[in-house]
Amino acid sequence: MSDEGIRSGEIAVALPEEFDAGVFFIGRIRTPWTERDQCPKNARGSDAACTVELDPRYAAALDGVAACTHLVLLYFMDRARRDLLVQSPRHGERRGTFALRSPVRPNPIAMSVVRLLRVDGTRLTVVGLDCLDGTPLIDIKPYFPSVDSVPDAVVADSKKTSS
């Protein structure tokens, strides 16, 4: 495993030689951001309307989606390395990958909760994304506050070890 591009304190792992399962890219996400430095720091960092372009093959699966005010999108951060277990974000503490929302992770699948503005055929207009233009989409789910919303959840500021 190459240690190229690792910052001080970061830890890489040798990943398995084979994948265990496969995913289909079911569409593309269109955003105003073509370089990583342009992306908002998180999904609430921009009110930009972005477009989800679903592959027309899956059009029928959108039936009923317009009844949702919010959706969960899963997308594949295909430019991210996958082998870092501990990361030192430029703006933040050194932490384990599973305590970060960084795209760098063994399975670089990002999850964002977005507000749905409009459905036009296989194009969804949404607010709440932070990814690069052209990012592959892998899933669309309805957001149910009864199971997905935990307003009083906490991520403690000071780093604690997972003892």
Added chain:
Amino acid sequence: MSDEGIRSGEIAVALPEEFDAGVFFIGRIRTPWTERDQCPKNARGSDAACTVELDPRYAAALDGVAACTHLVLLYFMDRARRDLLVQSPRHGERRGTFALRSPVRPNPIAMSVVRLLRVDGTRLTVVGLDCLDGTPLIDIKPYFPSVDSVPDAVVADSKKTSS
């Protein structure tokens, strides 16, 4: 594509012949449920404590996770068919797959928000899962209410078409 096991009104699609990307199974989820009929209808349907057994290869990535009260888990519903675009759930209206949280979807990746009770080495004890025992884990993320919690999100009861 076989139409075997399709209910009236359901629509299947011919999936692409090749996957676009691969995922690693990074652990297993241990739950009390070994048959689909035993699983709670949704993730708030049970207070059962479940166990996430992370592959020790990724142990270092848990650093800081204990500071989270809630986590987002992504897991792979590897027993689900992937080709249904419209589904008629046993208890519910006929809807497009992307308006449902059914495991049946082109990429059968489930997302659950869980409450973290305890971290013991590479074992996490959590509440809020509804999946079968042995389900492969693919990601652990910290839950941030600032971006993940939308208490007033709505999924309208009456089915609307995605015009």
